[in-house]
Amino acid sequence: MTSLLKVMYARRILAACARQHSSLTTELIENMDKKATWDRFYAENNRTSSFKNFEWFFGFDSVRHIILPYLQTMSHNSELLRVLDMGCGTSALGPCIYKDSPFPVKVTCADISPVAVHLMQEHIRAKAIQPQNLSSQLEFIELDCTQLHSHYGCSSVDLIVDKGTIDALLRSKEGKDKTCLVLKQCMKVLRRSGSLLQFSDEDPDARLMWLETEAQEQGVMSANVGVQEVGDLRGILYYCYQVTPHPTVH
Numbered sequence: 319m320t321s322l323l324k325v326m327y328a329r330r331i332l333a334a335c336a337r338q339h340s341s342l343t344t345e346l347i348e349n350m351d352k353k354a355t356w357d358r359f360y361a362e363n364n365r366t367s368s369f370k371n372f373e374w375f376f377g378f379d380s381v382r383h384i385i386l387p388y389l390q391t392m393s394h395n396s397e398l399l400r401v402l403d404m405g406c407g408t409s410a411l412g413p414c415i416y417k418d419s420p421f422p423v424k425v426t427c428a429d430i431s432p433v434a435v436h437l438m439q440e441h442i443r444a445k446a447i448q449p450q451n452l453s454s455q456l457e458f459i460e461l462d463c464t465q466l467h468s469h470y471g472c473s474s475v476d477l478i479v480d481k482g483t484i485d486a487l488l489r490s491k492e493g494k495d496k497t498c499l500v501l502k503q504c505m506k507v508l509r510r511s512g513s514l515l516q517f518s519d520e521d522p523d524a525r526l527m528w529l530e531t532e533a534q535e536q537g538v539m540s541a542n543v544g545v546q547e548v549g550d551l552r553g554i555l556y557y558c559y560q561v562t563p564h565p566t567v568h
């Protein structure tokens with residue numbers, strides 16, 4: 319990562335931690351791949367009794383115009399589409415997809431932090447959401463996304479959304495190897511018609527090449543990678559990267 323990007327990212331984290339203790343800020347800057355860091359982050363963010371979703375980058379409204387049409391192209395008959403919000407934290411992204419999708423979806427919000435998962439389970443229990451499609455389902459689970467195969471079978475997921483999770487791993491001192499694992503796991507569990515939508519502030523010059531290289535497995539899998547702008551929010555340009563697995567035919 320260039321020094322300019324590092325400075326910008328550190329600023330983002332500082333803004334996210336505006337009310338946090340400075341030792342947590344330092345921990346976040348270096349250790350965003352660690353469960354303990356995020357447990358502490360979500361616990362400190364929710365000390366008061368009133369729950370508030372925390373959104374990395376932006377909320378669902380900024381990307382609904384990308385996600386809902388994707389679901390439309392994938393939806394066939396009344397079959398449940400399986401959607402995974404990977405590293406959901408306490409974001410409202412997964413619950414909003416569940417609520418607003420006219421097509422039947424099973425949304426799984428997964429995170430390595432049991433604190434975040436518990437907060438979301440409690441929040442939804444206290445404030446039930448009525449989905450547009452009555453067959454839709456929503457669940458929150460504790461899951462390390464480097465081991466998606468422990469929860470999902472091969473080619474079983476239609477859509478994976480990643481808002482800030484791979485970015486967080488990529489920008490951690492010891493997280494780089496995990497990002498490659500996570501990406502390869504996504505490619506394995508996605509259906510052939512499925513996609514990973516990755517929201518990031520990283521420039522396409524760097525990210526496209528990284529995705530194309532890391533998503534492939536010699537002789538087994540390659541990936542089609544595309545990008546579109548999400549837009550400029552508070553002076554930062556965000557992108558949506560689409561990665562679609564493409565099994566190599568022998």
Ligand SMILES: C[S@@+](CC[C@H](N)C(=O)[O-])C[C@H]1O[C@@H](n2cnc3c(N)ncnc32)[C@H](O)[C@@H]1O
Nearest residue numbers: 356373374405406407409429430462463481482
């Ligand atoms: C930058 S935050 C983004 C949270 C959320 N997606 C959002 O938009 O607000 C990164 C999230 O990834 C989670 N995370 C980090 N490593 C993970 C892993 N190996 N498996 C699953 N989640 C992980 C963290 O607990 C944290 O909630």
